[in-house]
Structures are given as structure tokens and as C-alpha cells.
Amino acid sequence: MKNLLDSLRNLFQRRQEENGYYYGQEGGYEDQPFPSGGDDQRQLFTALDIGTAFAKAIIVEVHDDQATVLGVGRHQQSYAHMSDGIVTDISGVIANCNEALIKAEKAAGGIVAPSAVIGIAGELVKGSSITINKQRQQAAKPITPEELEGLINGAQQKLLKSAKDRIAAETGYQNIEVRLTNAAVISVRIDGQTVANPVGFRGRHFTLTLFSAFAPLMQLGALETVAQGLDLTLVTIVAEPYALARCLSTNAGTDSGAIFIDIGGGTTDIALVRQGGIEETRMFALGGRTFTRRLATNKGISVKEAEKLKLSYSSGNVKGADRDEIQSILAPECQTWMDSIELLIEELSKGELLPPAIYTVGGGSALPDLRQKLESFPWTERLPFARQPIIQTVQPEMVTSITDPHGMLKNAQDITPMALAYQAIELQNENNVLERALYRVIHNMHI
Secondary structure, eight states: OHHHHHHHHTHHHHHHHHTTEEEOTTSSEEEOOOOOOSGGGOOEEEEEEEOSSEEEEEEEEEETTEEEEEEEEEEEOOTTTEETTEESOHHHHHHHHHHHHHHHHHHTTSOOOOEEEEEEOSTTOEEEEEEEEEEOSOTTSOOOHHHHHHHHHHHHHHHHHHHHHHHHHHHSOSSOOEEEEEEEEEEEEETTEEOSOOTTOOOSEEEEEEEEEEEEHHHHHHHHHHHHHTTOEEEEEEEHHHHHHHHHTTTTOBTTBEEEEEEOSSOEEEEEEETTEEEEEEEESOOHHHHHHHHHHHHTOOHHHHHHHHHHHHTTOOOHHHHHHHHHHHHHHHHHHHHHHHHHHHHHHTTSOBOSEEEEESGGGGOHHHHHHHHHSOHHHHSOBSSOOEEEEOOGGGOTTEEOTTOOOOSGGGHHHHHHHHHHHHHHHOOSHHHHHHHHHHHHHTO
8 A cells, every 4th residue: 555655646756757857856857758658669558448337448559649549448347346437346447447458459469558548537536727817016027937837836726725625525524635637737828918838928917727637545546556457557547527628629629619528337527628728627426327227227127138228229229119118217317417417517607608519428428318408408598608509429530639540439438538548649749838837836746
């Protein structure tokens, strides 16, 4: 356990080294080679989506800002191994993920990619953004790296406190250990003008918007143990709504942003992207398994049989009176799901205009009842939309930064592991002034 905690404390220091730099003892950044993760300096990575219903593994090779899919593997999780996106049986999850990895490596022609990006989900994963404004006393003085880091530090401290307070309020436990999973500087403005690198600029009003996602140490520790059990080198743990928004906002999203809804087996994750940057994420514990259990209970059949029936219904193979019966059985859960979506999107909006596009992913997005709820909902009457939003299910070919030459990625269920694979691309290319300043602050805060 001590080794596990030590490795968790060093997680972000390792990430800095793996991103091509680290904060050295003399206080500067030093160039370091990024790990190849594979043979002959090939940039090979495994993206591992430890879902409630399935463990999914994708092996990719990264070239600059593109990734090529080499192998894909999936293996079903037992109901006892995962609950609402959280690992409940580490040894069982390791066994399931190992099966998915073996399938992916076989599909990739025996290629093994030990460098891994792993997703994290669950209601206690908290992601939000904050905007910090500073009125500079000496407008004619150039902005320094130290001034930038001071602003980032102030924003990060407030986001950390907010995440701790929210987790304490939801669990009833004070002082739960939380760790940062992801952080990104969304925008920097000087006197109202957006700049890519504020250092050296002059101005009176210095504004920075920062996004951070936090998760309980218990969850992160479980995933670290899973990675160790699979002999994987953990490059980073990524909050899945964050990964989804980062990946799809460069592809499916418009300039005005989008709302992304990932309907998984145990949870539904929502991410809001506005004006090119991720603002907030929310999760609630209602996913595909809830509908399966409802069918099993009402029809007096096993959960396995209910899952098969649900999939057949979603595929349009159940007709007539049988279809009407299933629709009636699922109606209460579908309404609860839609009520939760409305509530959380209202929270995300903060009273400001919402983007006119909603994109769905995940295995649960195949359930036609949920799509019908989204399409028939009076969005403009109930929430701050300027017009009825476009509702679209994301398909693998829409993720233009990841190519799948052998057609191994089939549907919306594969989008989340693709989003994790996209993080490998981002890790390769993270080396600008803002990111270095951000990771220096994170390192000094020991979060």
C-alpha cells in the first residue's frame, strides 16, 4: 500500500517527465524524451476504458496530431466487479481488462503497448472551470511567468476547495482525500483580448479561465492497482467526460460549442463545451444497467436474458405488442433519466446561453427511448437555448483525429475509448508555456 501511495504522489511528476519536460531542482524545465511505449521508438499506447458493462482496450500508434488504431478488444464485466462506474472488485476487473488487452494485442498482430491511458468515471469525479480576474497595478509592466503562475495557483486552489466541498456534501464524509486528474487552461485574456501566451504582454486586466477535474484517492488508487496488475505503465488517468469533450470539440463540435452526453452501463456523463473550451462536467448514476434491471424485474427473467432482450429491442428486432410492452416497462426510468439530464444541464448553463448541439455516445445511446426523449424535449422553453438543439449520435468516423483502417471500431460504444486514445495525442503535443506553468503549479501544490 505504501508503494501505491508513493506512486500516486509521483503521478503528476511522472506525467511532466513523460510530456517532454519536468520541473527540476533548480526551478527550470528540462527537456526529456517522451517514452516510446513500444518497439523501435514507435509511439504506441493502450487506451483502457474500464466501463461498468465492458472493459474496452484500444492499441494506437501516434504520429504528430493523428493516431492509427492497431487493435481493439472488449470483454464483458460481471455485475459484481463494477458499480456505477466505480471498481468494486479489483482482481475481477484486472481479469476482465486482461482479456480485453489480449484481444486487442491479438488484433494488432501481437503488438504490445505498455504505456496506458486509463479513464475514470463515477459521480464523485468532479470537473469544473473558474475564471480569475486580476487588475494589474502597473499596466505598462510586462506580464512575467511568475505572475501567470500566481493566477493559475489562485484558480487551482479555489477549484480544489470546491471539489472537496462537493464530495463532502454528497458523501457526508469530511476530509476525503482527492487528487487532480486533469487540468487545462481554457483561455487567457488581456484587456479583453485572447492571447495564447500572456508572458511579455502589457495590460491592466488579466483574466484566466482554468478547468480542473478531481477524483477521490480511493478510486485513483484502485485504477493504479489495476494498471500494475496488468503490467501497464500508467501515463495518465483521465476523467472520461473531459476526454470526450477534448476529443470531440475538435471534430463534432461547432465554434459555439456543444453538450456531450455519454450514456454508459452504470453512469451518464455530461460535458459542456462553450467557446472552444470545456467548462463543466457532471455525472449521475443511471445508465444501461438500470434499464436492464427494470426489464428483468418486470418480466421475471434473469439479468442476462433481460440484457439480450434490451439489445434486441434497441436494434429494432422487437415488434408490435412486445415492443409496446417493453417501451411501457422502461418509461419510468427513461423519464427519470431525462429529468436528471434537464437538471444537470440547467446547472451547467449557469443562466447563460447554451450551445445548439447535443452529441450522444456510449452503449446506452442505442436505446431509442432516450433519443426520443431528447428529441421531443422542449429545450427552448425550459432551458437557455436560442433554438432547438441538434441531437446527434457520434459514430467512430466522426473522430477525424483517429483513423481506423481495419474498421474495428463499430459504433457509439467505442467513442469513449477513442477519446482516451486522443489523450495520448494531446500528451505528445503538450509543451507550451501555459501547460508548463500549469504543471509547475500542480507539482508545487502536491495534488
